[in-house]
Amino acid sequence: MIEHQPETTSGIPLKLLYGPDDVPADIREALGAPPGRAPYLRGAYPRMYRDRPWRIFQLSGYGNPEDMNERLKFLLFEAGETGIIIKHDRMTDDHLYDVDHPEIVERREDVGLTGTVTVGLRDYETILSDLPLDSIYAKPGGGVPQSAVYTLPSYWSVAARRGIPLEKLAGTGQSDFFLTYLGCPTKEQIPPEAAIRFNLDLIEWCSERMPRWVPVSIAGYNAADSGLSAHQELGAVMANAVQYLDMIAARGKVDVERLAHRIGGMNFRVSMEVFEDAAKLRAARKMWSDLLGQRYGITDEKARQMRIHVVTAGSAMTYQEPFNNIVRGTLMALFSVLGGTQSLGVSGYDEAMSIPSDHAHLMSIRIQQILQNEINLREVADPLGGSYYVESLTGELEERGWEFFRQIQDRGGFLAVLDDGFLLECAEENNQRIAVGMESGERAIVGVNTHTIDDPIMEVEAFEGRSGAETWEMAMERLADLRRTRHGRGAVEALRNLEEVCRNDSVNAIPAFMEAVSADASIGEIGSVLRETFGDWQVPISV
Amino acid sequence: MSEFGPSPLPPARVLVAKSSLDGHWRGVAVVARALREAGFEVILGGMLRPSEMASVAAAEDVDLVGINVGGRVEVVERALDEMEAAGLGDVPVFVGGTVPPQAVPRLTDRGVGVFPPGSSLSAIVDEARRLTGRDSPAHRV
Numbered sequence: 217m218i219e220h221q222p223e224t225t226s227g228i229p230l231k232l233l234y235g236p237d238d239v240p241a242d243i244r245e246a247l248g249a250p251p252g253r254a255p256y257l258r259g260a261y262p263r264m265y266r267d268r269p270w271r272i273f274q275l276s277g278y279g280n281p282e283d284m285n286e287r288l289k290f291l292l293f294e295a296g297e298t299g300i301i302i303k304h305d306r307m308t309d310d311h312l313y314d315v316d317h318p319e320i321v322e323r324r325e326d327v328g329l330t331g332t333v334t335v336g337l338r339d340y341e342t343i344l345s346d347l348p349l350d351s352i353y354a355k356p357g358g359g360v361p362q363s364a365v366y367t368l369p370s371y372w373s374v375a376a377r378r379g380i381p382l383e384k385l386a387g388t389g390q391s392d393f394f395l396t397y398l399g400c401p402t403k404e405q406i407p408p409e410a411a412i413r414f415n416l417d418l419i420e421w422c423s424e425r426m427p428r429w430v431p432v433s434i435a436g437y438n439a440a441d442s443g444l445s446a447h448q449e450l451g452a453v454m455a456n457a458v459q460y461l462d463m464i465a466a467r468g469k470v471d472v473e474r475l476a477h478r479i480g481g482m483n484f485r486v487s488m489e490v491f492e493d494a495a496k497l498r499a500a501r502k503m504w505s506d507l508l509g510q511r512y513g514i515t516d517e518k519a520r521q522m523r524i525h526v527v528t529a530g531s532a533m534t535y536q537e538p539f540n541n542i543v544r545g546t547l548m549a550l551f552s553v554l555g556g557t558q559s560l561g562v563s564g565y566d567e568a569m570s571i572p573s574d575h576a577h578l579m580s581i582r583i584q585q586i587l588q589n590e591i592n593l594r595e596v597a598d599p600l601g602g603s604y605y606v607e608s609l610t611g612e613l614e615e616r617g618w619e620f621f622r623q624i625q626d627r628g629g630f631l632a633v634l635d636d637g638f639l640l641e642c643a644e645e646n647n648q649r650i651a652v653g654m655e656s657g658e659r660a661i662v663g664v665n666t667h668t669i670d671d672p673i674m675e676v677e678a679f680e681g682r683s684g685a686e687t688w689e690m691a692m693e694r695l696a697d698l699r700r701t702r703h704g705r706g707a708v709e710a711l712r713n714l715e716e717v718c719r720n721d722s723v724n725a726i727p728a729f730m731e732a733v734s735a736d737a738s739i740g741e742i743g744s745v746l747r748e749t750f751g752d753w754q755v756p757i758s759v
Numbered sequence: 760m761s762e763f764g765p766s767p768l769p770p771a772r773v774l775v776a777k778s779s780l781d782g783h784w785r786g787v788a789v790v791a792r793a794l795r796e797a798g799f800e801v802i803l804g805g806m807l808r809p810s811e812m813a814s815v816a817a818a819e820d821v822d823l824v825g826i827n828v829g830g831r832v833e834v835v836e837r838a839l840d841e842m843e844a845a846g847l848g849d850v851p852v853f854v855g856g857t858v859p860p861q862a863v864p865r866l867t868d869r870g871v872g873v874f875p876p877g878s879s880l881s882a883i884v885d886e887a888r889r890l891t892g893r894d895s896p897a898h899r900v
Contacts, residue, residue, distance in 0.1 A: 307780040322808040326830035400782030403806050535875040568876045569857050651789045664877040678859030
């Protein structure tokens with residue numbers, strides 16, 4: 217009888233026992249460099265968590281701006297979060313629709329369910345009231361590029377109105393292509409070519425004015441949770457970064473070496489395949505350092521340092537027996553730290569049914585605080601380093617990651633594989649394999665397809681925020697108020713100027729977005745300008 | 760009808776669409792493929808408003824509608840109302856996705872099957888066969 221060959225989720229065969237021969241030569245060499253030194257296999261900083269614990273960085277947001285403000289104040293001042301993320305309503309924010317858009321009106325009860333809903337800059341003032349913008353680290357939102365150019369300028373404008381100079385602000389944007397063009401393609405979205413122009417504008421803007429801001433953040437998480445496997449996530453992330461760097465070099469306004477460090481704040485997923493994913497974080501740092509050295513000739517080690525944010529896999533969280541997810545979250549969080557992450561978000565245990573309730577949100581923070589305080593996890597850097605097994609996985613992922621990177625380059629590069637559906641096909645194929653494995657029971661999920669019980673005793677109510685269409689009704693009132701009380705001609709002129717700037721890619725568009733939000737242009741009006749200027753992306757989705 | 764049992768019906772037509780604007784396609788793709796492999800003709804609607812759910816179901820003359828839910832149950836209920844208003848009250852509907860557990864009875868009370876994340880594909884396919892009268896052995900592919 218042939219013994220069943222076990223393998224990781226991404227298909228790396230697993231041996232019963234690993235030894236010295238399983239560690240590739242270049243990994244052995246990289247192990248010689250301590251944390252904080254290239255190629256950063258062993259960690260981004262010399263003293264790792266002894267100097268700075270990882271940032272507890274949870275996604276949060278729902279309802280109207282007052283709800284969001286209240287939640288943020290609770291998280292910062294009471295629960296002990298060390299950075300804020302503002303999660304926006306995906307329907308209105310990612311689409312840049314006003315709440316009276318026909319696509320929204322027929323789904324009005326959904327408004328505010330996936331994040332807070334804003335109609336314009338005034339709502340940002342509410343969201344951020346009483347928050348010390350000059351001292352907090354923030355991710356104001358803007359997961360997709362077209363929303364980032366509304367969201368980031370709004371956040372920055374609120375700070376400017378309070379007299380805080382832009383250079384004092386610390387935080388990160390996102391503008392992620394994997395979310396936008398792979399994981400969750402929205403109903404209407406500007407094409408990747410237009411999006412990349414805005415990302416480059418953000419990068420240049422921040423490198424000139426905002427030394428403490430990461431302008432865009434490549435989110436391997438979204439690639440992985442859409443279905444790309446671990447090495448595909450690595451290869452695709454590198455291809456995405458190369459796309460930015462090559463285009464920045466071609467524009468010639470900012471030095472690539474100066475810029476590389478900004479692009480090096482990236483986001484990865486850690487799933488229940490914990491050893492593989494901890495190895496993935498270690499491989500990612502080495503790949504990034506090698507890429508910048510070899511492809512761009514960057515010798516400055518500091519410029520080649522990757523800093524990582526991890527989000528634990530939302531897709532690992534089950535709808536059935538949700539409290540089991542606290543255990544899953546803890547395991548994924550632990551291995552994220554063992555892989556050397558700089559910040560961490562743990563998916564709520566109610567992830568499969570709703571955005572996190574207060575209780576689930578606090579639980580995610582508590583998981584991290586327990587890891588930071590109770591198990592001596594901060595004292596030793598790279599505890600997995602030198603494990604034959606982990607180093608073998610690290611080497612294997614790096615090799616396969618570069619292979620996938622070359623495949624993408626051979627097909628015409630990162631933008632080409634979004635447009636031609638190649639990445640979607642890869643993801644779909646993996647998802648299909650996972651679904652078949654779940655169906656046959658080969659992939660066991662406790663409480664779902666194994667050890668199930670008929671009479672559920674672990675039930676949880678999904679968090680739904682305000683009842684019915686209340687959030688939408690309140691937003692409709694604020695939108696009417698905005699239109700009635702703003703300086704009408706100022707908004708019209710700012711929007712006209714924005715359109716001109718959008719049509720002329722030789723100028724940086726960010727100032728025009730700052731002016732438009734400051735003139736109380738609504739989110740939907742800004743969206744209309746983008747839709748009219750750039751049109752809609754045709755999703756190459758085969759489903 | 761012959762003495763050998765019912766003559767095989769043509770493949771059932773299923774509209775698969777999302778009621779919410781969240782864009783997550785992963786579950787939809789897996790379910791659509793399972794239905795196709797089980798012999799259904801799958802029409803992919805993408806993200807449809809409740810009124811579009813009814814108009815597309817009518818235009819495509821479907822036997823079944825499968826709705827992926829990433830939002831609130833009220834929007835699904837509006838789609839059911841729109842279908843009834845368009846004279847499609849007899850077209851069965853089933854839903855999957857992140858339906859809040861406390862809202863499930865509101866759908867099952869209207870005869871709508873609910874398949875939350877983690878549901879088995881064979882259970883979904885069996886329900887689709889039952890709802891479209893393709894559950895006798897003669898209709899299996």
